[in-house]
Amino acid sequence: MKPMCEKVIPSSNSSWRFVKYQLPNIDFNWHYHPEYEICLTLNSQGLRYIGDHIEEYSEPDLVFVGPHMPHTWHSSINEDESTQIVYVAQIPKLWLDGQVAEHPEMQGLEEMLERSSRGIFYSPESTEKALSLFQQMESADPFSRYILLMNLLNVMLKDAQSKLLSSRFFTYGDKTDSGIDKLDRVIEYIYGNFDRGLYADELAAIAHMSTNHFHRFFKKRTERTLTEFINQLRIGKACKLLINSNHPISVISDQCGFNNISNFNRQFLSIKGSTPSRFRKSLRLKHAQ
Template sequence: MKPMCEKVIPSSNSSWRYVKYDMPQIDFNWHYHPEYEICLTLNSQGLRYVGDSIADYGDADLVLVGPNMPHTWHSSPNEDGSSQVVHVAQIPKVWIENQSADHPEMQALELMLKRSGRGIVFSKQTGIYAKSLFERMESENTFQRYILLMELFNTMLQDSDTQPLSSSFFSYGDKTDAGIDKLDRVIEFIYKNFDTPLYADDMAKLAHMSTNHFHRFFKRRTERTLTEFINQLRIGKACKLLITSNHPIAVISDKCGFNNISNFNRQFLSIKSCTPSQFRKQIRVKHLLS
């Protein structure tokens, strides 16, 4: 089966992406992307596919996968009906490689990044410690998440019980995917026009698809619906204005493309777990205390 190229969108106001999945089982989703990926799988067992490696995995499975290496996990539902949890950090290649090249303190990371081209599985002990770091990431701001990511890399570097996954001669040469070009056009359009009304029909035309096909295509490639993606982008822009400007909240709502203040407040609360006014107040309190 030919792997699908996944488009990775960094988390709001961040250079990389952190996401937590909570699901009854892990479906087979053979894919690759140009980012490094750290994946921690909890309360789950099944088969792990990385390159030409197919192996059993169990709880606290921690893996680092290099850029463009096809991979997926696959499990069945747990007998007790409990959820399976996956924490994922996806880190742009140029960003992390520049970090390690530009800072002598991080040069030890270079070798591990090179080794990850085959995929690396870490010891269960490291996986258990990584669980505590990922759980802290869930509720932290972007700066604290960056610190926790560096701590996670450092923990992985200390592990002397790592194993490569894919064979040294495996390579995935066909990385062309027409779909990624279509998605790039759409995302560029959204970023340029986020403050104006956006319609699925217009973006479907950009991608040369029917609207129904486009909705399925976008969700599969970004793991978010079109509406979720646009709202998350707009709320990210709103956060920046709440921090850097004194504009009234109603003005910020308009500047970020929301059709009314009630919808803005509702979407902000859903994504940030606080209202825009609470967010601004928290930022000002932190500034006074710093």
């Protein structure tokens, strides 16, 4: 089966992506991407596929996968129907390689990054430490999360019991995927026009797809619906305006492409856990202290 190329979008105000999944089970999703990936799987058991390596796993399971390495996990629903948890950090290769090249303190990571091209499995001791760091990332601000990521890489680097997974003979040479070019064109268009009404049919036309096909395509590639992606982008812009301007909230709502203030307040609360007015007030209180 040919792996699918996944488009990774960094978290808000970050150079990399952090996400926590809570799932009834993990579906087989054979894919690759240009980013490094650190994956911690909990309360789950099944099969782990990394390159040409297939192995049974049980929780907890910590693996580091290098860029363009096809991989997936696959599990069934637990007998007690309890939730399976997956923490993921996806880190752009150019960014992390640049960090290592520019900072002498990080040059010890070079060998581990090279080894990740075969997938690296880590010891229970490192996995336990990684879990604590991932849990702290959940509520951390972007800068604190960056520091936690550096701590996580350091934990992995010091693990003398880590082991390689895929064989050194395995390479995935066919990295061409026309879907990536289509998605890049669509996302570029969204970024340039998110402050006005955007409709699925016009975006589908850019990708040369039917509207129904485009919705499925976008969700599979970004792990978000089109509406979720656009709203997150708009709320991110709104946060900057709330911080850096004194514009009334109704004006900011219009500038960010929301059709009415009620919808803006509802989406802001859903994504940020706060209303726009409370968000702005809390920032002003912090600055006044």
